[in-house]
Amino acid sequence: MKSQRMTWPAFDPIPLSVTDVTLERGGFRLISGLSLNVEPGEALVLLGRNGVGKTTFLRALSGVLRPASGHIFYGDRTAIKAAPSVCAFLGHDNALKPDESPRQSLQFWSALSGLEAAVPAAMEQMGLKALADRPARRLSQGQKRRSALARMQVQNRPVWLLDEPAAPLDSDGRDRLSAAVTSHRNRGGLVIAATHQALDWPGARVQELTR
Amino acid sequence: MRAGAVFLREARLAFAGGGGPAAPAAFFIASLTLAPLAIGQSPATLQAAGPGVICFAALLAVLQGAEKLFGEDVADGTLEAYGLSGLPMSVIAVAKVLGSAIATLWPLPLVGLGGGIAFGLPVEAAGLLALALAAAIPGLAFLVAIAAALSAGARRGGLVIALIAAPLAIPLMVFTASAGRAAAIGDAAAGANLLLTCAVSLFLTALSPFAISAALKARLE
Numbered sequence: 001m002k003s004q005r006m007t008w009p010a011f012d013p014i015p016l017s018v019t020d021v022t023l024e025r026g027g028f029r030l031i032s033g034l035s036l037n038v039e040p041g042e043a044l045v046l047l048g049r050n051g052v053g054k055t056t057f058l059r060a061l062s063g064v065l066r067p068a069s070g071h072i073f074y075g076d077r078t079a080i081k082a083a084p085s086v087c088a089f090l091g092h093d094n095a096l097k098p099d100e101s102p103r104q105s106l107q108f109w110s111a112l113s114g115l116e117a118a119v120p121a122a123m124e125q126m127g128l129k130a131l132a133d134r135p136a137r138r139l140s141q142g143q144k145r146r147s148a149l150a151r152m153q154v155q156n157r158p159v160w161l162l163d164e165p166a167a168p169l170d171s172d173g174r175d176r177l178s179a180a181v182t183s184h185r186n187r188g189g190l191v192i193a194a195t196h197q198a199l200d201w202p203g204a205r206v207q208e209l210t211r
Numbered sequence: 212m213r214a215g216a217v218f219l220r221e222a223r224l225a226f227a228g229g230g231g232p233a234a235p236a237a238f239f240i241a242s243l244t245l246a247p248l249a250i251g252q253s254p255a256t257l258q259a260a261g262p263g264v265i266c267f268a269a270l271l272a273v274l275q276g277a278e279k280l281f282g283e284d285v286a287d288g289t290l291e292a293y294g295l296s297g298l299p300m301s302v303i304a305v306a307k308v309l310g311s312a313i314a315t316l317w318p319l320p321l322v323g324l325g326g327g328i329a330f331g332l333p334v335e336a337a338g339l340l341a342l343a344l345a346a347a348i349p350g351l352a353f354l355v356a357i358a359a360a361l362s363a364g365a366r367r368g369g370l371v372i373a374l375i376a377a378p379l380a381i382p383l384m385v386f387t388a389s390a391g392r393a394a395a396i397g398d399a400a401a402g403a404n405l406l407l408t409c410a411v412s413l414f415l416t417a418l419s420p421f422a423i424s425a426a427l428k429a430r431l432e
Contacts, residue, residue: 064294064431084297093288099227100220111216113296151292 006121011158011188013040014075014086016061021070023056030056033070036207040158043181043191045199048209054194055092057209058161061192062089074159088157090165094148098137102128102147105136110154122153125183126176141168149177153184160184162193178202213298214306221310229279229315235272236318242268243326254331261330262340262391265323266384269344270376272319273351277372280311280356281363285430290363294431301424304356308423312352320345332395339401340391343408347387350412353419354379360426382411 016038023031030053038044048054059065060072063083072079074086096105106123110116123132126146136144145168152160160181166174178201181191185203193199198206225231246264247257284290293303323344327337355376362371390404 062291062295064291066432084295087295089291089295091288091291093286095288095292097224097228097283097287097289099224104223108216108220109292112213112298157295 006118008118008121008183008187011040013188014082014158014190015039016159016190016192017071017073018061019071019073021057021060021072022068023053023060023065024068025053025056029068031209034209035070038190038192040188040190041185043185043193043201043204045201045204045206046192046194046209047198047206048194048196050196052209052211054196054209055163058089058091058163058192058194061159062087062161083159086157087159087161088152088155089161089163090148090152091163094136094144095151096136096139096144096147099135101131101133101135102139102150103132105147106150106154109151110156114155114157116154118154118156122150125153125180126150127172142170142173145169146173146176149180153180158187158189160189160191160193162191164195165193166195166197166199174200213296214302217298217303217306218310221307222314225311225314229276232315232318235276235315236322238275239268239272239319239322239326242271243322243329247330258331258395259392261327261332262395263384263388265326265330265340265391266344266347266388268326269319269323269348270351270380270384273316273348273355274372274376276311276315277355277359277376278362278368280307280359281427281430282359282368285364290427290431294428299424300427301420304360304420304423304427308352308356308419312349316348316352319348327391332391336391336394336401339394339405340387343387343390343405346405346409346412347383348412350383350408350415351380353415353423354383357419357422357426360423360430363427363430379415383408383415386411 018034018036021034046054060067061079063079074082106119110119123129126149128146128150131139131143166177169177181201184191250256250260320341324337324341327340358372358375361375362368365371386404386408390401390408393401393404
């Protein structure tokens with residue numbers, strides 16, 4: 001069978017700017033006075049120990065958590081307004097249903113918000129071809145993660161927010177993740193990843209989060 | 212149509228993981244079979260109690276799948292992804308509730324018809340009761356969904372669902388059962404009660420999506 005060649009369309013350039021943001025969770029101040037900028041085509045890796053507020057920060061970037069003070073903007077719109085149209089979020093959980101196969105899941109998410117034509121290419125990139133029709137309850141943790149990463153691709157959003165993206169991945173999976181991040185950046189996308197372990201992404205900026 | 216994708220997925224998952232309409236129908240039939248053993252076998256008693264027992268058992272049948280409705284989406288990260296889908300949460304709520312209700316609850320009026328006849332109602336009265344049940348089920352599904360959204364992700368969610376759904380279900384219980392009872396004695400109030408059932412059900416269907424949306428957004432924060 002001929003392998004599908006997919007040309008991914010370029011994104012409108014949307015920079016992220018975070019100005020003097022303070023975040024609180026359940027009365028605890030987790031992050032105070034954080035400022036940073038991420039330009040289109042850039043990747044930012046946020047390193048930090050467990051509990052330092054990485055996930056909370058990603059949730060603020062995804063617009064579900066309102067900062068106690070400070071501003072988060074995508075272009076000229078606030079995160080709360082812009083996130084539902086510019087962000088794709090990969091949390092700790094993979095948003096897979098036990099009875100749904102990777103193919104069904106990708107077809108659903110791309111139909112809901114994304115590029116339906118990208119499903120075969122995303123499955124190919126994440127090495128899901130042989131697993132395409134296996135229900136998620138019979139996938140390993142790493143295979144589930146790859147399926148969730150393929151969902152990020154078909155959702156076709158310029159901003160990727162990744163929470164511990166590589167945690168359950170083996171070396172092949174990490175290579176695929178790294179390649180996906182690179183091709184996403186080449187389209188003008190942004191990648192912000194929170195992790196407690198180093199990610200060897202070429203050209204990624206690393207910033208340490210501390211208390 | 213993007214909401215259609217949510218609707219179809221919900222209906223498909225109801226069959227893939229939950230056995231589709233089997234669970235609510237079995238729950239409904241089991242309650243209707245056991246009720247006469249508890250109430251007593253006198254035909255007059257059964258006929259008088261029938262419409263009420265049938266409505267109440269239908270409510271229980273709708274409630275039994277409630278915890279899964281939003282609980283699973285919270286637990287597996289789907290709700291976060293829905294929040295970023297660009298579709299309003301209220302639209303997602305409507306699509307989800309309709310998808311799962313249509314896939315799982317469609318046998319209930321039929322079971323109610325059979326139950327009404329088995330409890331000794333005249334056939335026309337059982338038919339009207341089944342019609343009232345069919346009218347009530349969208350309202351029941353949506354009010355149970357409000358409770359499910361409020362309790363999603365909470366420990367002992369089932370308890371919270373029962374406590375929230377019970378008071379919301381009062382008008383539908385009253386009007387649906389009254390429609391059946393009035394029809395059984397040939398009272399003209401049966402038609403009025405059927406219309407009131409429709410009205411309450413429509414009211415709940417129209418307003419619940421906003422309540423569900425608010426509850427789910429609060430859960431995301």
